[in-house]
């Protein structure tokens with residue numbers, strides 16, 4: 001499933017920057033290393049750019065790059 005708000009809240013709680021962080025990972029689909037930029041909006045909510053994060057298990061994230069996500073949005077982690 002897609003990453004949930006609680007997990008994003010936790011990521012930002014652990015981050016020194018309160019409104020922006022990056023996730024460096026390897027795409028599960030194509031194997032390329034890439035970066036996801038995550039913005040925490042003051043109004044609430046999160047914006048992800050560059051790829052998609054999935055939760056496989058409680059605290060295990062899987063990343064998929066934007067190109068793969070676009071070519072196959074149904075991809076399940």
Ligand SMILES: [Zn+2]
Pocket residue numbers: 027028029030031032064065066067068069
């Ligand atoms: Zn990819």
